[in-house]
Amino acid sequence: MTEITEVPSPFCGIGTDDLTIRVDGVSLKVLENGCAVNTPAFEQAITDTSPRVDGKEVALDIAIAKAAALLKDTKLPVIGGCATDVNGMRGLLALADRCGAVVDNMNFTGARNNFLALQDSGWMNTTLAEVKNRCDLLLVVGTDLEAFAPRFFEHYLWNKEAMFLDNTSHREVIYLGKTPSGEASTSPGGQKAQVLECATEDLPEVVAVLRALVKGQPILATSVCNVAVADLQAIADKFKAAKYSVVTWAAAALTYSQAELTVQTLSEMIKDVNNQNTRCSGLPLSGKEGDQTANQVCGWTTGYPARTRFSRGYPEYDPYLNDSGFLLANGEADALVWVQAFNVNAVPPATDLPVIVIARSGMTFTKQPDVFIPVGTPGIDHAGHAYRMDNVVAIRLKKLRDSGLPSTAEVLSAIEQALNKETTC
Amino acid sequence: MLIKLTGGTVYDPASGIDGQQQDIYIQDGRIVKKPAEEVKVDKEYNLKGKVVMSGAIDMHTHIGGGKCNIARTLLPEDHRQDPVMRSDITRSGCGHAMPSTFVTGYRYAEMGYTAGFEPAVLPINARQAHMEMADIPILDKGGYVMLGSDDYLLRLLTAKKDQKAINDYVAWTMQFAKAIGVKVVNPGAISAFKFNQRKLDLDEQNSHYGVTPRDILRVLATAVKEIGVPHPLHVHGCNLGVPGNMQTTLDTIQGIGGLPMHLTHIQFHSYGTEGDFKFSSGAAQIAEAVNKNKNITIDVGQVMFGQTVTASGDSMLQHANHKHASPNKWMTMDIECDAGCGVVPFKYKDQNFVNALQWAIGLETFLLVNDPWRIFLTTDHPNGAPFTSYPHLIRLLMDRSFRNEVLSTIHPEAQKMTTLASITREYTLQEIAIMTRAGAARLIGLKDRGGLSAGNWADITVYTDNNDRQLMFEKPDYVFKDGQLVVVNGKVVSTKWGTTHTVKPDFDASVEKGLKDYFNRFLTMKLANFKISDDEMTEDGRGSITVQPLKGDVA
Numbered sequence: 004m005t006e007i008t009e010v011p012s013p014f015c016g017i018g019t020d021d022l023t024i025r026v027d028g029v030s031l032k033v034l035e036n037g038c039a040v041n042t043p044a045f046e047q048a049i050t051d052t053s054p055r056v057d058g059k060e061v062a063l064d065i066a067i068a069k070a071a072a073l074l075k076d077t078k079l080p081v082i083g084g085c086a087t088d089v090n091g092m093r094g095l096l097a098l099a100d101r102c103g104a105v106v107d108n109m110n111f112t113g114a115r116n117n118f119l120a121l122q123d124s125g126w127m128n129t130t131l132a133e134v135k136n137r138c139d140l141l142l143v144v145g146t147d148l149e150a151f152a153p154r155f156f157e158h159y160l161w162n163k164e165a166m167f168l169d170n171t172s173h174r175e176v177i178y179l180g181k182t183p184s185g186e187a188s189t190s191p192g193g194q195k196a197q198v199l200e201c202a203t204e205d206l207p208e209v210v211a212v213l214r215a216l217v218k219g220q221p222i223l224a225t226s227v228c229n230v231a232v233a234d235l236q237a238i239a240d241k242f243k244a245a246k247y248s249v250v251t252w253a254a255a256a257l258t259y260s261q262a263e264l265t266v267q268t269l270s271e272m273i274k275d276v277n278n279q280n281t282r283c284s285g286l287p288l289s290g291k292e293g294d295q296t297a298n299q300v301c302g303w304t305t306g307y308p309a310r311t312r313f314s315r316g317y318p319e320y321d322p323y324l325n326d327s328g329f330l331l332a333n334g335e336a337d338a339l340v341w342v343q344a345f346n347v348n349a350v351p352p353a354t355d356l357p358v359i360v361i362a363r364s365g366m367t368f369t370k371q372p373d374v375f376i377p378v379g380t381p382g383i384d385h386a387g388h389a390y391r392m393d394n395v396v397a398i399r400l401k402k403l404r405d406s407g408l409p410s411t412a413e414v415l416s417a418i419e420q421a422l423n424k425e426t427t428c
Numbered sequence: 429m430l431i432k433l434t435g436g437t438v439y440d441p442a443s444g445i446d447g448q449q450q451d452i453y454i455q456d457g458r459i460v461k462k463p464a465e466e467v468k469v470d471k472e473y474n475l476k477g478k479v480v481m482s483g484a485i486d487m488h489t490h491i492g493g494g495k496c497n498i499a500r501t502l503l504p505e506d507h508r509q510d511p512v513m514r515s516d517i518t519r520s521g522c523g524h525a526m527p528s529t530f531v532t533g534y535r536y537a538e539m540g541y542t543a544g545f546e547p548a549v550l551p552i553n554a555r556q557a558h559m560e561m562a563d564i565p566i567l568d569k570g571g572y573v574m575l576g577s578d579d580y581l582l583r584l585l586t587a588k589k590d591q592k593a594i595n596d597y598v599a600w601t602m603q604f605a606k607a608i609g610v611k612v613v614n615p616g617a618i619s620a621f622k623f624n625q626r627k628l629d630l631d632e633q634n635s636h637y638g639v640t641p642r643d644i645l646r647v648l649a650t651a652v653k654e655i656g657v658p659h660p661l662h663v664h665g666c667n668l669g670v671p672g673n674m675q676t677t678l679d680t681i682q683g684i685g686g687l688p689m690h691l692t693h694i695q696f697h698s699y700g701t702e703g704d705f706k707f708s709s710g711a712a713q714i715a716e717a718v719n720k721n722k723n724i725t726i727d728v729g730q731v732m733f734g735q736t737v738t739a740s741g742d743s744m745l746q747h748a749n750h751k752h753a754s755p756n757k758w759m760t761m762d763i764e765c766d767a768g769c770g771v772v773p774f775k776y777k778d779q780n781f782v783n784a785l786q787w788a789i790g791l792e793t794f795l796l797v798n799d800p801w802r803i804f805l806t807t808d809h810p811n812g813a814p815f816t817s818y819p820h821l822i823r824l825l826m827d828r829s830f831r832n833e834v835l836s837t838i839h840p841e842a843q844k845m846t847t848l849a850s851i852t853r854e855y856t857l858q859e860i861a862i863m864t865r866a867g868a869a870r871l872i873g874l875k876d877r878g879g880l881s882a883g884n885w886a887d888i889t890v891y892t893d894n895n896d897r898q899l900m901f902e903k904p905d906y907v908f909k910d911g912q913l914v915v916v917n918g919k920v921v922s923t924k925w926g927t928t929h930t931v932k933p934d935f936d937a938s939v940e941k942g943l944k945d946y947f948n949r950f951l952t953m954k955l956a957n958f959k960i961s962d963d964e965m966t967e968d969g970r971g972s973i974t975v976q977p978l979k980g981d982v983a
Contacts, residue, residue, distance in 0.1 A: 121757075163949075166765065
């Protein structure tokens with residue numbers, strides 16, 4: 004039995020790396036600094052250790068040969084999930100390139116709200132250490148931040164000391180849209196966050212009025228979607244008075260069509276504030292299920308984010324047409340490879356196509372996939388790298404135990420090697 | 429396997445060989461002396477009439493790290509115009525302004541390059557820089573770690589810590605970010621931008637720390653020298669792109685007091701304020717200062733016409749320049765109390781007065797600096813132009829009539845504002861070999877690279893001599909990397925993985941005491957999790973680390 008300290012987490016997205024974990028054989032217990040997201044994710048027990056073909060346990064090489072045989076004659080296989088570490092994504096992209104597959108990260112539809120805004124007009128963003136040391140005003144838009152990342156406030160807002168603030172508990176927090184589910188945003192001094200509540204689907208209108216007010220445009224209405232314009236004016240004034248305000252949102256929480264326009268309005272508003280003799284930055288929240296990792300590795304390997312196809316022999320990005328849900332539903336895809344090394348609850352979508360699942364041990368299925376290969380979890384069963392939400396920091400994941408489970412990268416590379424022995428894919 | 433390259437005309441400035449016919453032998457990846465008569469040659473290449481140089485080294489090219497990937501993400505429309513198919517031996521990807529990593533490796537190799545150095549590795553983002561570069565095939569690579577706007581250094585300076593404390597911190601950072609050089613970008617200004625300062629002159633104080641760029645340059649240049657790093661402090665100076673910044677650059681040269689200093693993409697820092705448009709060339713004055721001050725080296729950062737994207741750590745000036753974004757989208761980022769970045773797409777137009785004059789200023793600089801050992805051929809890829817424009821640039825330098833032909837087509841007012849037409853100099857093959865090979869290897873401190881004498885690694889490029897230097901340098905006959913034939917007739921025929929060049933300067937272990945406290949109080953990761961281990965770089969079996977000697981080490 005050993006205790007490992009300063010364990011980094013690939014699960015919470017904010018790069019927590021202060022966990023203490025007790026390792027007893029292959030079972031893990033989070034002793035210190037766990038949270039509602041990280042503790043169950045680390046403690047998830049290993050169940051399967053053997054691969055299965057058609058529901059029957061087989062040796063790894065048999066499962067790999069079967070996976071290669073299933074992929075051999077496909078025209079448009081889809082690789083979904085894409086939830087793994089950097090090396091796993093390297094293996095995944097090599098396989099996709101080899102068989103002309105579509106690569107689609109499972110969180111892409113949410114992340115698309117950010118990508119479309121970035122690719123159309125750009126943004127001014129910041130990262131967690133800047134928030135920790137500089138942020139004097141935090142506006143949270145449409146997101147229950149503490150449900151998303153339970154330790155965000157403790158780590159990055161109510162930290163004891165900051166390099167550029169005299170008293171961190173004087174920071175101001177304002178919610179626009181959702182009301183927070185708990186008290187994490189209340190300052191250590193007892194100051195509660197201000198909440199301007201509105202329905203999520205009303206955010207485009209409310210945010211548009213806020214931007215107009217920031218730009219000094221006259222607004223004749225006195226309220227917008229039940230939010231008082233005077234309250235929005237107060238936020239606009241606070242932006243101007245703040246030294247380093249931060250606006251945060253989770254793209255996936257903006258659950259209405261064309262939410263990219265909300266991200267764009269926020270990002271352009273942030274630029275406007277920076278033209279008013281002060282600083283303001285955006286902080287998009289993500290980093291779950293390896294989504295930033297998938298987009299980063301796909302980015303440097305292909306030039307595009309992780310909704311890209313290789314079916315014509317070169318990468319083609321389309322944030323809508325390459326949606327794997329769409330390709331499976333309308334019969335364009337002819338096989339599904341589901342890669343999910345982090346989360347046993349993120350099961351593959353239902354389909355009648357051949358299904359190959361390369362996933363964390365412990366995943367259960369209503370319908371057995373044709374091939375299931377349980378793999379180790381990066382940061383538990385093997386070392387690796389994962390990106391946290393602010394996209395700049397790649398954390399070095401530790402190996403905590405000897406489970407004997409192969410890594411995603413090893414399995415996907417083995418399938419690619421097996422395919423190379425065949426004639427074409 | 430013994431390979432013989434027979435009868436080529438060799439340009440090897442590292443050994444003073446200037447166009448002599450010589451045989452070269454390769455064994456186990458290295459160049460070896462002529463073996464005894466009885467030793468059998470396994471493979472011979474007849475290179476009679478061919479030009480032979482060592483593999484080219486790009487000493488300043490943005491090929492790995494966060495801002496590169498942001499630039500890629502920002503420009504899907506640019507990638508779509510240059511898709512790259514996979515083949516049995518190569519991966520698919522995309523090209524043009526900011527190519528995918530695999531395509532970066534292939535296209536550099538196909539131009540005869542065998543190494544590239546990323547000049548802006550943020551300590552906190554070093555892991556990413558190395559992971560991206562690990563996916564660049566064929567090339568050797570390395571990075572210069574970026575300091576100067578990091579709060580830890582600025583705190584040391586404000587607290588008046590001694591030079592020894594700075595040296596320890598710099599050496600520690602280099603070791604754990606796996607760097608081979610130190611870069612400073614707009615010294616102190618990336619920090620100042622976070623405090624809402626929008627410009628910072630050489631002697632202007634950071635409003636929070638009270639430290640000036642001049643202070644930062646001096647302590648960092650001293651640190652680099654004292655800890656024995658061969659590559660001088662790599663400086664992206666103040667006021668990039670600002671008309672009149674020539675004076676800042678001259679003051680920077682003066683202010684460094686004879687310490688070794690490399691001024692990068694100096695073209696962007698060589699502007700005067702004369703003429704109707706209040707924008708003029710300062711190349712002559714800058715070149716004069718470079719010629720006079722032997723402690724100074726420069727690379728040019730040549731601008732070429734067309735679409736590209738600028739990716740820089742200089743968040744302050746990238747923000748200021750966003751109004752020139754074309755297409756009109758841009759981003760900046762404040763990063764981890766460490767640094768920042770800004771990505772702004774640019775389209776340099778020959779009929780735009782400023783762009784046309786920028787082009788001429790770069791060429792004037794190349795032609796007016798006398799010593800090819802102290803000037804390097806760069807476009808600051810992709811900021812002045814993508815690296816794929818190098819063969820065209822070489823032709824501009826080597827062929828005066830071609831140069832003047834192009835000059836006659838640019839914005840007429842820019843033609844009047846440059847002395848380019850009157851400059852008769854044409855670069856020789858040997859001078860090109862110095863700038864892109866021997867000089868670059870010496871500047872970075874690469875032992876056994878950049879030369880063709882026995883003992884060097886066999887990074888070798890073979891060209892067919894051609895009066896059209898663009899055609900010649902676009903399509904080498906052969907490229908060998910570590911003795912392996914990787915390119916034939918300008919196409920990749922096999923691939924391999926290069927090494928990552930680093931240095932390991934010593935530091936006093938007590939430096940971690942202050943750092944650990946700082947990480948725990950103010951940063952977002954534990955000190956131990958910040959450090960990049962050797963394992964991380966090599967565990968997948970294809971990466972390797974080469975530790976280059978420090979100054980004063982016994983070779």
